[in-house]
Amino acid sequence: MEKDQLTFNDLPTVVGELCDRIASMENLLTEKLSKQYETKENTHVPMTVQEACAYLKMPLSTFYYKVKKDDIPVIKQGKHLYIYRDELDRWLESSRKNPAPQSFEEENKSMLASHRRKPNLKNW
Numbered sequence: 001m002e003k004d005q006l007t008f009n010d011l012p013t014v015v016g017e018l019c020d021r022i023a024s025m026e027n028l029l030t031e032k033l034s035k036q037y038e039t040k041e042n043t044h045v046p047m048t049v050q051e052a053c054a055y056l057k058m059p060l061s062t063f064y065y066k067v068k069k070d071d072i073p074v075i076k077q078g079k080h081l082y083i084y085r086d087e088l089d090r091w092l093e094s095s096r097k098n099p100a101p102q103s104f105e106e107e108n109k110s111m112l113a114s115h116r117r118k119p120n121l122k123n124w
Contacts, residue, residue, distance in 0.1 A: 043084075043085045043086040044084055044085070044086050045084065045085050046075075046082040046083070046084055047082065047083045047088070048080075048081075048082065048083075049064075049083070052072075052083045052088060055088065056088070067081065071091075072088070072091060073087045073088070073091055
């Protein structure tokens with residue numbers, strides 16, 4: 001119904017339509033929120049060497065070379081090597097040349113901590 005044609009007699013139907021629309025919006029919001037929380041999967045999952053190589057897109061020989069140099073965090077059970085995906089992700093993040101972008105406050109705090117002398121706050 002258009003706004004110009006509303007009368008007092010139309011009020012119950014308009015309120016009913018509004019309630020239906022609000023209920024459908026609430027359903028959409030609950031679906032979105034439930035999907036948002038469902039996507040978080042458990043990343044502390046053990047992987048085999050082949051799965052880790054596929055995850056890293058790395059040849060098997062390079063993987064074993066990095067394991068031998070103790071670059072990649074692995075667990076050895078008998079003759080088998082296991083790698084946790086979350087530890088592999090942390091290892092990738094730690095070997096980043098440029099650190100992940102920080103917020104303005106974190107960046108400012110790290111810059112102030114990197115100076116040898118404390119800034120003169122009287123001049124600020």
